[in-house]
Amino acid sequence: QPAIVGLRDEELLMMEDCLQRLHLELQHSAVTHDSEMIVDEESFAVLYQGAVEATISVSREQAATENAMLRLEARKRMFSAEYGEQRRARLSLPSWTQRQKIIDTIASNRVVVLTGETGCGKTTQVPQYLLEEAEALGFGAEVHIIVTQPRRIAAISVAERVAWERGEPLGKSVGYVIRLEDMPPRRHGSILYCTTGILLRRLQKADGLAGVSHVIVDEVHERELDTDFLLVVVRELLNVHPYLHVVIMSATLDASIFTRYFGGCPHVNIPGMIHPVQVYYLEDLPQLMGQFFPPATRQRKLGCSDEEDIDFELAAAVISWIAQYFAKGAGAILCFLPGWDMIAMLRDRLSKTPASKGMAIMALHSQLSAGEQRGAFTHPPGGMRKVVLATNIAETSVTIDDVVYVVDCGKIKHRQFDPSRNMTTMRVQWTSQASARQRQGRAGRVQAGFCFRLYTRDVHARMLEHQIPEMQRVPLEELCLQIKAIAAPNVSSQVAEAASPGSNMSQLKGTMAVNTGMNDIAMFLSKALQPPKGTSVFAAVKVLRQLGAIDQYENLTPLGRTLAKLAVHPRFGKMLIYGTLLGCLDPLLTIAAAACFKDPFVVPISKRDEADKMRENFAINSAYASDHLVLVSAFEQWKKANLAGQGHSFCERHFLAPMTMKLIAGMRYQFEKTITEARVFDTWVTSDLEARTHVARCILTAGLYPNIAKSELCRESKGMKNATQHAYRWRLGFCVQNGRVFIHPTSVVNEKHLDPNKHYYLIYQEKVQTSQIYLRGCTLLPPLALVLLGWNVSISSDSGAAISGDWMLLEVEGWLKFHIDRRAGLLLLELRQAF
Ligand code: CDP
Numbered sequence: 001q002p003a004i005v006g007l008r009d010e011e012l013l014m015m016e017d018c019l020q021r022l023h024l025e026l027q028h029s030a031v032t033h034d035s036e037m038i039v040d041e042e043s044f045a046v047l048y049q050g051a052v053e054a055t056i057s058v059s060r061e062q063a064a065t066e067n068a069m070l071r072l073e074a075r076k077r078m079f080s081a082e083y084g085e086q087r088r089a090r091l092s093l094p095s096w097t098q099r100q101k102i103i104d105t106i107a108s109n110r111v112v113v114l115t116g117e118t119g120c121g122k123t124t125q126v127p128q129y130l131l132e133e134a135e136a137l138g139f140g141a142e143v144h145i146i147v148t149q150p151r152r153i154a155a156i157s158v159a160e161r162v163a164w165e166r167g168e169p170l171g172k173s174v175g176y177v178i179r180l181e182d183m184p185p186r187r188h189g190s191i192l193y194c195t196t197g198i199l200l201r202r203l204q205k206a207d208g209l210a211g212v213s214h215v216i217v218d219e220v221h222e223r224e225l226d227t228d229f230l231l232v233v234v235r236e237l238l239n240v241h242p243y244l245h246v247v248i249m250s251a252t253l254d255a256s257i258f259t260r261y262f263g264g265c266p267h268v269n270i271p272g273m274i275h276p277v278q279v280y281y282l283e284d285l286p287q288l289m290g291q292f293f294p295p296a297t298r299q300r301k302l303g304c305s306d307e308e309d310i311d312f313e314l315a316a317a318v319i320s321w322i323a324q325y326f327a328k329g330a331g332a333i334l335c336f337l338p339g340w341d342m343i344a345m346l347r348d349r350l351s352k353t354p355a356s357k358g359m360a361i362m363a364l365h366s367q368l369s370a371g372e373q374r375g376a377f378t379h380p381p382g383g384m385r386k387v388v389l390a391t392n393i394a395e396t397s398v399t400i401d402d403v404v405y406v407v408d409c410g411k412i413k414h415r416q417f418d419p420s421r422n423m424t425t426m427r428v429q430w431t432s433q434a435s436a437r438q439r440q441g442r443a444g445r446v447q448a449g450f451c452f453r454l455y456t457r458d459v460h461a462r463m464l465e466h467q468i469p470e471m472q473r474v475p476l477e478e479l480c481l482q483i484k485a486i487a488a489p490n491v492s493s494q495v496a497e498a499a500s501p502g503s504n505m506s507q508l509k510g511t512m513a514v515n516t517g518m519n520d521i522a523m524f525l526s527k528a529l530q531p532p533k534g535t536s537v538f539a540a541v542k543v544l545r546q547l548g549a550i551d552q553y554e555n556l557t558p559l560g561r562t563l564a565k566l567a568v569h570p571r572f573g574k575m576l577i578y579g580t581l582l583g584c585l586d587p588l589l590t591i592a593a594a595a596c597f598k599d600p601f602v603v604p605i606s607k608r609d610e611a612d613k614m615r616e617n618f619a620i621n622s623a624y625a626s627d628h629l630v631l632v633s634a635f636e637q638w639k640k641a642n643l644a645g646q647g648h649s650f651c652e653r654h655f656l657a658p659m660t661m662k663l664i665a666g667m668r669y670q671f672e673k674t675i676t677e678a679r680v681f682d683t684w685v686t687s688d689l690e691a692r693t694h695v696a697r698c699i700l701t702a703g704l705y706p707n708i709a710k711s712e713l714c715r716e717s718k719g720m721k722n723a724t725q726h727a728y729r730w731r732l733g734f735c736v737q738n739g740r741v742f743i744h745p746t747s748v749v750n751e752k753h754l755d756p757n758k759h760y761y762l763i764y765q766e767k768v769q770t771s772q773i774y775l776r777g778c779t780l781l782p783p784l785a786l787v788l789l790g791w792n793v794s795i796s797s798d799s800g801a802a803i804s805g806d807w808m809l810l811e812v813e814g815w816l817k818f819h820i821d822r823r824a825g826l827l828l829l830e831l832r833q834a835f
């Protein structure tokens with residue numbers, strides 16, 4: 001006799017899912033009526049058990065064995081002397097006092113926001129508490145926790161730490177996955193630390209969360225692009241995965257923005273063990289430091305320190321003063337600077353001071369390899385003072401244990417993209433009050449500490465309260481493409497497949513589709529914590545449409561699907577596809593891989609000329625100078641040297657970052673694999689190296705269009721100028737559609753080497769405004785490449801404007817004009833159609 005069993009919406013969905021996945025044969029079939037699902041109780045029991053098993057993806061027997069094993073291991077850890085050191089370290093953390101509260105709140109809520117000062121034990125302890133609790137209760141195998149980290153190195157170092165605390169090697173119950181490197185843990189009863197991007201990519205697959213019990217989104221206060229995006233996705237996924245628990249972790253105390261975002265979810269705060277930190281501002285320093293205070297700084301008015309400048313002399317003086325004035329061995333000095341180049345500069349200057357003999361100066365920034373970074377965490381030999389020069393990576397994401405003094409320049413390097421001008425401005429700016437507070441806190445970890453702010457109280461009062469989230473600062477093409485890719489398998493296709501018209505089910509799922517709103521990029525982004533501007537989204541969608549990644553209804557095209565899988569900016573993805581098509585994939589693999597990381601050329605300030613020369617040596621001898629092809633030949637030569645075991649010395653000689661070169665090699669391999677797997681086309685390679693490089697150069701257009709500039713003669717004032725006398729000279733310069741621009745000084749494209757009587761066209765990767773507008777990543781191109789491979793180029797071939805019967809005038813986008821052989825021109829136009 002069938003009985004009606006009341007099911008919650010999400011249960012209903014889950015069961016459907018189970019039926020499909022487990023192919024369960026039901027004794028009595030479940031029937032869907034108009035408005036209710038009718039299931040007899042026996043079938044319900046089978047289904048329900050199936051559902052539970054499906055979420056943990058193991059059979060009941062297997063789970064029982066694993067659970068018993070985990071329980072034994074947990075006991076061992078708890079009671080054996082072997083783990084004494086680990087236990088002591090863990091029990092001393094502030095998070096320990098809140099252990100039960102954290103476990104209980106997470107167990108009884110779908111979403112919990114957890115806050116606590118950096119170092120209190122959020123990242124390393126909370127996942128362990130959850131796993132250990134389950135282990136002790138005998139269902140450890142049902143727990144699989146994913147913890148996301150914004151940075152690669154943080155993911156590794158934290159996983160290593162937790163594995164140590166559990167007395168295991170990595171890859172058992174604790175592991176990590178980052179791009180190009182993984183050491184994943186077992187699937188059941190485990191904690192996985194991964195970068196946010198990795199989880200987002202996993203979510204592109206429909207069963208991306210199979211077996212996952214908890215998702216912990218860490219470091220949300222950084223408001224990094226991927227993290228903000230993940231929050232939107234996670235909020236939607238709560239509807240689809242009824243047994244998923246989500247924890248949001250932040251190092252800032254004010255969590256209201258996050259709790260509000262998750263419908264007023266509970267908030268647990270871990271009270272800090274931060275010791276008091278005495279804060280001094282710039283105006284306090286002359287008196288404190290006395291003769292140590294640099295006279296140059298004194299002469300400049302303290303109140304109007306320039307926003308873009310770093311006073312290296314002052315920073316060096318403060319550091320040496322601390323090193324001498326405060327007792328030796330009593331704690332490390334941590335100095336915050338905006339970028340690695342400034343770290344190098346301060347390091348140079350510091351090493352010239354007499355105090356530097358007693359210092360172990362370490363750098364800490366994301367350009368360093370994991371090995372090089374370790375220096376910052378070691379303890380120097382007795383009597384030496386550790387000085388760590390760091391970017392804001394040391395603000396929250398990594399913790400240096402023995403810091404007592406913080407020297408804060410108060411600046412940050414800030415990128416801001418302006419969609420209306422297609423331009424990125426990059427400036428050193430004042431940081432926010434929130435991050436100043438965070439930096440200060442780093443001094444009070446071991447004992448009462450000191451924070452020296454190299455700016456005035458007045459400047460501090462005028463700082464922004466919080467940083468502007470990355471989502472409002474960067475171009476959004478890659479993000480928008482990912483939104484489409486995530487939307488497709490997870491929600492829309494399931495909905496489309498399973499919904500039968502008219503039934504309750506389809507209504508239910510229909511609502512979900514509407515609720516998740518993943519079909520509409522703008523609508524999706526409007527659900528973000530702090531949504532990006534409409535113009536930004538619009539600009540990104542336009543680029544995607546012109547690239548051919550989405551169609552006019554914003555549906556992913558087959559090209560778009562492949563581009564999303566490539567995990568590179570779609571512009572570069574498209575180049576890879578053209579490269580495959582036209583038989584010159586290899587150089588483009590390097591170019592696209594390099595675009596994923598920072599510039600591999602590391603330019604020490606003191607050796608700028610030497611470094612520039614080295615870079616120019618890599619330039620291929622051709623009429624068309626190219627920064628992109630410089631990367632290609634640098635990479636090729638490095639590869640050879642590396643095979644001969646001389647990669648490192650090669651990098652040193654040529655001012656390349658060895659870590660970045662290795663990352664590029666790994667990325668190249670991954671792209672190649674994805675392209676082969678996607679079976680875009682059969683890879684066909686021309687054997688003519690020169691032709692291959694030239695075609696690759698032209699293909700840059702397919703991705704970077706419409707970022708083009710053309711040369712023009714500019715009149716420049718020369719030398720002295722007064723009211724009566726003007727001296728001018730003519731110089732070759734470049735212009736983009738609405739104005740004059742400059743080639744970035746690091747580029748191998750050098751206006752001085754070009755013939756002023758000729759026309760040049762170039763394609764650039766980025767237009768950056770610092771003191772002037774600079775084009776970065778430039779490649780000179782034959783104009784035909786623009787006509788053939790530019791997107792949606794409006795070409796007019798007005799025959800009236802033709803000079804003679806054999807020539808025609810092609811006008812691209814109304815501002816680039818070429819004369820071209822008529823037959824070639826017509827052929828070109830025809831070829832364009834084919835693309
Ligand atoms: O996430 P949160 O900033 O709250 O702290 P955590 O990363 O869990 O770190 C807790 C403690 O573990 C720190 O205070 C460090 O003493 C230690 N730790 C470590 O020694 N090495 C790491 N890689 C990470 C943490």
Ligand code: MG
Pocket residue numbers: 119122123124218219
């Ligand atoms: Mg943390």
